[in-house]
Amino acid sequence: MHDFAATVVAWYHANRRDLPWRRDGFTPWGTLVSEFMLQQTPVSRVIPRLEEWLTRWPTPADLAAVPPGEAVRAWKSLGYPRRALWLHSAAVAITERHGGVVPEDVDALLALPGIGDYTARAVAVFAYGNRHPVVDTNIRRVIARAVDGQAEPGPPSRRDLTAMEALLPEDRPASAAFNAGMMELGAIVCVARTPRCDECPLAAQCAWRRAGYPPYEGPRKATQKRYEGSDRQVRGRILAELRAAHVPVTDAELEGVWPDAAQRDRALAGLLADGLAVAAEGGYTLP
DNA sequence: GAAACGTGGCA
DNA sequence: TTGCCAAGTTT
Known part of the structure; x- marks a missing residue:
């Protein structure tokens, strides 16, 4: 039962994708930029923009020194361009208020524009190795299935943080790997449409599987509005x-x-x- | 809590 | 072709 986390951590160490933000020497600034870009945007579309961005602006001060429009231009077609504006503002605040160093304190991160519950903890955990629960759409789905026995998570709630906290290992490095591993599991195995349960390390402990894969019963997500003509x-x-x-x-x-x-x-x-x-x-x- | 906020790929 | 989904945040 409590080898749930150990199972995820072991699976993660054996199966993690080689992504830019997991390279040795990747900076906290790089992590912050990647997290902004990854908000609602697939990994494959982020990678080229991220590499361009960090080559041009390797530190927060480098970005803070140019007009915000340059950030919007470099954002290209990643979508939700207000993120580029917020990232630029965050770079200015980091340069002016934090000596050019990306803060590692969750409350300090939350005070920056464009940073919410997810991004603040993602930076604190993935850039600095601190122990916090990270909750994104992948993790919400894994918990819904493996722990709660539901096909889909209900509406997002602050209670999601509590649920993840309850699963988090005490050990700091293990807790960081658990956060990353849960996200990775949701991203490549416990995916939304067609989960690969035959490849899942949690299959033996999965509450949804044990219950016979019941369909989702809860409130429906609002259907996304049509983009054409909007x-x-x-x-x-x-x-x-x-x-x-x-x-x-x-x-x-x-x-x-x-x-x-x-x-x-x-x-x-x-x-x-x-x-x-x-x-x-x-x-x-x-x- | 609901709605607004981009863009592209895949089934 | 249409609908769903993608490492969310803000108002």
Whole structure:
């Protein structure tokens, strides 16, 4: 029963993928950047952007020294570009308030823009080896199945942190490996659509398997809105235009990116409100 | 707690 | 083709 964690840790050490943020000598700043990029974005899309980013800005001070628009431009099409803005702001705060060193204290990390419960603990654990429960979508799914016997986790809750804490080994290095191992298990074995239960190290202890794989009964996730034709798509189109241009983009040019004027105006207003675009002489630019 | 917030790949 | 999913955070 309590070899649950030991099983995950042993499996992790034997099966972990070779990813950039697991290389020897990877810096806390690199971990922070990777965690920002990995928020809601698949590993395969993150890796090339991460390598470019760390080559160009190897420290927080390097990023803090350029305008935020440069971060938005380098973000390219990773999605959710406010993350680039938040990462830039975080770099400024780290440079000004933390002497250029990524903090390892969870509360200090939580105080930075764009960092929530997941990212703060991920940095504290993966960059510094501290002992905290890390909870992401993978871990929520593994716990739901292996521990709770449910096909899917319920809605996210602060109680998820408590559940993970209860499973966490006391030993610091083991607790870090357990966090990483649970995420890895959810990412490559206990996946959302077609779990590979025949390859799972927890199969013998899995409550969901023991119960006969009952289907999920709880509240349904809200269905994701269609992207084609959405305000999000229009924002993306306008921002792509601003990223590509190095002089202000005019209203006339923006008319070409989306025909519906009302929707275009709404999207532009949103970008301006978010600080992803600024009014300039004759048009709009990145900040 | 719900809704908003990008983009791309896969079944 | 459509729907689901992807290392979440903010308001």
